[in-house]
Amino acid sequence: MSLNVKSELALPRSHPEAQGMSSSAIVEFLDAVRAQELELHSFMLLKEGSVIAEGWWKPYTADLPHLLFSLSKSFTSTAIGLAVSEGILSLDDQVVSFFPDETPSEGSPNLLAMQIRHLLMMGTGHAQDTMESLGKSANGNWAEGFLQQPVEYAPGTHFIYNSGATYMLSAILHKVTGQSLLDYLQPRLLTPLGISGATWETCPRGISVGGWGLSVTTESIAKFGQLYLQKGMWNGTRILTEEWVAEATSKQISNGDNAESDWNQGYGYQFWRCRHEAYRGDGAFGQYCIVMPEHNAVIAITSGLNDMQAVLNEVWTHLLPGMGPAPLPANAESAAALAERLGQLSLPAPQLAVSSPRENEFNGQYQLEENSLRLETFSIGFDDNEATFKIKDHNGEHPFRSGRSAWIEQLSRLNDGKEQQIAASFSWRDPDTLELTVRYLETPFCFTVVCRVEEEQIALESKPNVNFGSNDPIEIKGARVTQ
Structure with missing residues (x-):
């Protein structure tokens, strides 16, 4: 099996069976995630201190940080x-x-x-x-x-x-x-763990908010979990005291009595206790660092989903039974199946109609009515293989390119003026309905904007994949700006 080896990163790579893990169990997990339409962005599994499986659902990539929330x-x-x-x-x-x-x-x-x-x-x-x-x-x-x-x-x-x-x-x-x-x-x-490029949001007085706002890569999450699994040791150097690790990850207070919920197993010092004697840090919309001491394993996952328990259920159902204490015989068929699954991970751009006979009628700039997103203008311009959109808000004007039923990746300041990597695509639901999809690749968020134009008037519906509040579409109307 060919693993995604990156020589500049400190974590060693190995094969699942060599570390006592069944490749077929990982395949079952990935298949279950796909069958349930759970939107994962990255997955990294460590066993016995080595990365034995890793993957990023394109257009998400290993080098990009991901917002961790809690x-x-x-x-x-x-x-x-x-x-x-x-x-x-x-x-x-x-x-x-x-x-x-x-x-x-x-x-x-x-x-x-x-x-x-x-x-x-x-x-x-x-x-x-x-x-x-x-x-x-x-x-x-x-x-x-x-x-x-x-x-x-x-x-x-x-x-x-x-x-x-x-x-x-x-x-x-x-x-x-x-x-x-x-x-x-x-x-x-x-620095000791080789974590670089971390950023953290601050309060109005410049103090890190602490409870959310940190952005790091998936591998950084995995390293953090491995440090705790190793009881505070890293490459022969003690980073944390063993007493702290034990206390922080033990049950310090009760938080419910539902035996089937991984949110009711007790809480430590900013760590959740899990079923199966595991513990984890986690964040909204599916950001996980799961540590499984009994199996010498760590799982790092980033996502964009609402049902966080569903992912943990699949971990316990498929990955947990595949973990053993000793190396397993090599299984070429299972290894090939796993390599195939990892190589095919993607969140494809919506594959609807690539064009519309009304396309030219959508071209132009539109002045938008007052709206909760504080968008001021919206512009559309089509080319052979892509379209250029411009959105003006309180942070300025933000042009970006969008592929025809294909992602175009680029830097943008669409997200509240912060420069981040996005992927954008557009398709036609029908000749009268344009669908624009924008993924913020350093966050869990993806927005679908449905556009309709009739008699110089535009109607937009913006809907996020996940949200702390309502997921109902936000409707915005506007009128064409005549030159």
Whole structure:
């Protein structure tokens, strides 16, 4: 089997059977994912410290970073573990002790009792996530917004998933070190693991948001999981203490009683416990770092999907039974089948009609009515094998090329003014309906824009593949701009 070997990367490559893994089990997993139409963007499986299978669904590629959402939390937790080992912090430190100016003059007993460990375990005592309140804080002072919220329960007694708590971990580290999370982690974690090009979103005051916003490659996710699997050791050097790894990945607080849910198995320090004695960091829309100590395995996955449990179910159903403790006999047929599956991974551009007799009628620029996406104008221009679209919003005008039922990859600032790699294509649903598809290749997001033109009027419907809110299409109307 030919693996996607990249000599500049530190993780060794091997064959599944050589590391006690059945190739056919990996094939079954990939087939199940396809059959259920689960949109995976990348997959990397490590066993016994070696990458034994890896693949990217084209147009996603190995070199591009991917937005991790809440998988970022596990990296923030790791920074706290490093600070504890250096004596900079203690898990018993009171949260309010770091923010004397932001703490209410008459703080409640529950607030005053809150410690760093409670932030880590999502046991702050809040009845709901604090993030909405943080975003509304005066002068962008998120720490003050957090400390102003009522703390209904005694810290350590009540689990609530609380991204605001993770932000506070980042803010505390920033206070005591004067460094951002990335700057603090660079020499201690990222450089030793060979993780480069990481970026992290910040709050209005320039503090890393902690609970989300980190972007790294799939291989970087895999390295992070392997470090934890190796109990903090990396290439013979101790990065994390073994005690921290054990504590961070153990159940620190109960979070439900559904035995069939991987979100009800207990929570550690920004790590979820899983069924089958595994644990993981994960992020919205299917970003996973799954560590399986009993099988000496790590699985890194990036995705763009809503049903995160469905992917874990396929891991337990297909990959888990294929893992053994000793090398297996070589199986040429299974190896060939796996190589074929990995080589064919793709998310094809929609294959509808490539042209329409009304195509020339769509050419032109359209002034859009006020809309929630804050789009101002929309332009279309067709060529033989592609079309050029221009979208103007509050960040300026963004031209991009789109292939006829084929992806064209390019850099764009369509995503809130941030330069990122996109892939765009267009097809015709029928002679009157143009469908434009744009994939943001460094995120889970893909947008489908349906365009109709009648008598100089344009009607657009924009629909995301995944979203925190409603997935209903956003309708936008406009009129042709006459030259």
